[in-house]
Amino acid sequence: AQTVTQSQPEMSVQEAETVTLSCTYDTSESDYYLFWYKQPPSRQMILVIRQEAYKQQNATENRFSVNFQKAAKSFSLKISDSQLGDAAMYFCAYRSARNKLVFGAGTILRVKS
């Protein structure tokens, strides 16, 4: 069964600094997708970034980028120039070829001004 592990329950970053959130996953599949979602206190789930496993190039979306290491089954999220609005719970997620979508336990990100 696929599992997703986020080893950092909570992280803090100073405004304008860079922070990296860790995620590892376990799978025997070769074709899959990986995601980072942001959940603010409103409980809405917001897609931050996605990565297709067959793509070697790391995905980037403005201040958000990932470090995808397929062999190591690692998918970390880097947030550059952190802003107060980045404070939220962040979830790493794995989706199999059969559309099973599994989430990690989440990392609470606090941004200090």
Place this chain on the structure above:
Amino acid sequence: NAGVTQTPKFQVLKTGQSMTLQCAQDMNHNSMYWYRQDPGMGLRLIYYSASEGTTDKGEVPNGYNVSRLNKREFSLRLESAAPSQTSVYFCASSGRTALIEKLFFGSGTQLSVL
């Protein structure tokens, strides 16, 4: 507005009562999901439906049943509620439009079982 509609938003049950959480999406998505969210445990997959007519167990299916009534609707039923089922429940749907993949979540149901 297009999206995932989940009802009810809040529910209080007594142990042993039954209820059905309703979920509907109007985006013509094939895949639909039910999750529960508990502190420190993230979103755990209860059941999912990869397409109309199919359902599969997720990580924590015990005590739940689902029905994919049609392409739009995916309901979650608690036959005999237990305090361990106190949680926030999220329905989600996913699909591909113009080669862009999207995942949408409902606004959640806060369920308390006394």
